[in-house]
Amino acid sequence: MPVHITTDGIVLRERAIDEFDCVLTLLTRERGIISAYARGAKKPRGTLRVPAELLSYSCFVLFSNRERYSVDKADLDTVFMGVRGDVEKLSLASYFCELTAQVAPREENADGYLRLLLNTLYLLDTGKRACGFLKPVYELRLLTMAGFMPNLVACTGCGCYEAEEMFFLPQSAQLACGECVRSFPADQVRLPLGRGVLAAMRHILYSEAEKLFSFSLPGPALARLEEVCECYTVTQLERRFDTLDFYRTMKGSVNG
Known part of the structure; x- marks a missing residue:
């Protein structure tokens, strides 16, 4: 049955499928790893442009139908600018994302995984840990x-x-x-x-x-x-x- 769900999540991967649309791999609190279609996410002035970028942490409103998801809305929370502006930190964060996408659960609660990733990115972003x-x-x-x-x-x-x-x-x-x-x-x-x-x-x-x-x-x-x-x-x-x-x-x- 089609439903709307609201969940915190972070973008682990973004894959463009045409000029303006992309598919996001998200680590979400309630549903774990999911793929979500983001229409218009690549439009320069689109509301999803920043929330759909790698490492963006947002509150997502998702439309779910038969385990297929699409992003209706995303309220941006954190973008980890300290990571994005440092090539070594960004490459390490990208590895964390790929590793997480490989082993985190799918379609089940992943609160512990999300907290671990966010805490690690915070320390990386602020330079409190090398x-x-x-x-x-x-x-x-x-x-x-x-x-x-x-x-x-x-x-x-x-x-x-x-x-x-x-x-x-x-x-x-x-x-x-x-x-x-x-x-x-x-x-x-x-x-x-x-x-x-x-x-x-x-x-x-x-x-x-x-x-x-x-x-x-x-x-x-x-x-x-x-x-x-x-x-x-x-x-x-x-x-x-x-x-x-x-x-x-x-x-x-x-x-x-």
Whole structure:
């Protein structure tokens, strides 16, 4: 039965289908990931022009008919200008959007996913947290919410909480101490974790949402955390992301 629904949402992707119209991929609070037809969104003076842009967060009025959606109205809330004006931040935010579109639920409540993305974009937008900090936090927390939560409680072999050497196994999503890791096949990827990196990963998994970003690591450990979380994301989802490759390129050009 055709109905109108009102929901908060953020644009994860926009795809033009002709000169003035486009299809939006939205992360919405009540319906999760949906595709919505936006008529006239590309018109220079159209009311949907800004709300239909990537990263625009709005209150959408959607017409729904047989799980097909079209945008009737959108009241713009936030556009994250600090992200849009920085090529490195924008490339990272685009990766967050592509990753979210891949794993967030469809046609069901996604309030937690929306809050995570908005909080992360706020910190990125205001510069309160650096790209290199936000990237691994978002990756690991998002995957955990989507059902890819690794077991970081203890070594999968002997059950020890912490040993002199600890390794993360991205394929099986487990921990192994230096002794037990020897029993795994030699070709299985194993990533050594320092104490600080392991503690940070546990914090990302198990902390309350309000405390998610409340930790710090020195530069080398943070870089290692970023490597481990990216490897885990790519391994578990079994795919590459064009936006991730672009972010790496932009990060290299900015830091080079």
